[in-house]
Amino acid sequence: MSSNTKKLKDTPFSVLDLVPILEGKTASDSFKTSLDLAQHVEDWGYKRYWLAEHHNMAGIASSATVVLIGHIAGGTKTIRVGSGGIMLPNHAPLVVAEQIGTLESLHPGRIDLGLGRAPGTDQLTAMALRRDLQGNTEDFPKHVQELLYYLGPEDPEARVRAVPGQGLNVPIWLLGSSTYSAQLAAMLGLPFAFASHFAPAALMAALKVYRDTFQPSKHLQEPYAVACINAVVADTDAEANKLATTLYQSFLNVIRGTAKPQKPPVESMEGLWDASEKYAVQQMLRYTFIGDQATVKEDLQAFLDDTQVDELMFASHIYDHQARLRSYELLAQLGQQA
Incomplete structure (x- = not known):
């Protein structure tokens, strides 16, 4: 699939914010920095800002995803804001439709609804969210179609409708x-x-399955694919590599099953992980772009050549807020270079 038909400068850039809770800080702090980040990336030309539903995780504050979408949309003007995603097995489709319909009514033309079929947590927490695990991921296609109906054209015959939502x-x-x-x-x-x-x-x-089997619809005539990837960009490769140790520590926690707040960067990961843990983290972070602008530009263009995706969405595990802003600013400049 290697081709040069897509260029970084023609590819929309977007943000996935996991709303990390930093070591020594609170969820309230996270919400402030997320809004500040959203306002900056809006100015830098990013297309959309998505938040992901996670539960029972000490280092992630985005459990009430819909509330946060409202917070970010209310503090911005033009950037699209949405879920990346709402975990549909945790919710009744009608409730999701009403919530998203409310957000769209408050912020017309700016809301995206991204849906996932995982619970976004462990089985015990999933049970606490839903009270039981009946009708879980197997109902996902039916629930997606229900949502398409609730948020679709007005149906005067409907016995149940999303208000606001329908239309x-x-x-x-x-x-x-x-x-x-x-x-x-x-x-x-x-x-x-x-x-x-x-x-x-x-x-x-x-990507191959999606493109090969795509059926045009009233929603979309051509396939449109986004890849979410990690990026840590700084003024030098050395600085970026140090900042990235926060990302490594976060994924080390995932592998160990330990939910902890996001940790500051360290000089070296040696002694913090063993060889098998290091390998596992590196496998999960295969599509992670770390370095200065020149390094990341070359690597990102190669990724685009290989995947031919229509949009790049960047997640960034950077502890220091100013360094996180700088990373997204440097990325934005890359996307605007000829």
Whole structure:
């Protein structure tokens, strides 16, 4: 699939914010820095700002995803704001439609609804969210179609409708880390976003399935694919590599099953992980772009050549807020260079 048809300067850039809770800080601090980041990336030309639903994680403050979408949309003017994603098994589709319909009514033309089929947490917490695990991920296609109906054109015959919601035609995206959602997105003619920032293995297979089986729909005429990747950009490679140790520590916690607040960078990861842990982290972070502008530009263009995705979405585990802002600013400049 290698080709030079897509260039960084022609590719929209977007942000996935996991709303990290920093060591020694609170969720309230996280919400302030997230809004500040959103306001900056809006000025720098990013297309959309997505927040992801996670539960029972000491280092992530985005559990009430819809509330945060409202917070970010209310403090910005033009950037699209949405979910990357809402974990549909945790919610009744009608409730999601009403919430998203409310957001779209408050911020017309700016809301995206990205849907995932994982619980965004462990089984015990999933049970606490839903009270039982009946009708879980197997109902996902049916629930997606329900949402398409609730947020679709007005139906005067409807016995149940989303108010607000019906008639607003909020864009619905399917998110995935395997080929399952790629296939469903293709079948329904919906845009697709792949979580290659933590599950890189199936990216190429999912993109192929999505493009090969895509059915044009009233929502979308041509396939539209986004890849979410990690980026840590700084003024020098050395600085970026040091900042990236926060990312490594976060993923080390994932592998160990320990939920901890985001930790500051360290001089070296030696002694913090063993060889097998290091390998596991590196596998999860295969699509991670670390370095100065020149380094990252070359690597990102190669990624674009290989994947031919329509949009790049960047997640950034950087402890210091000013350094995180600088990373997104440097990325934005890359996207604007000829």
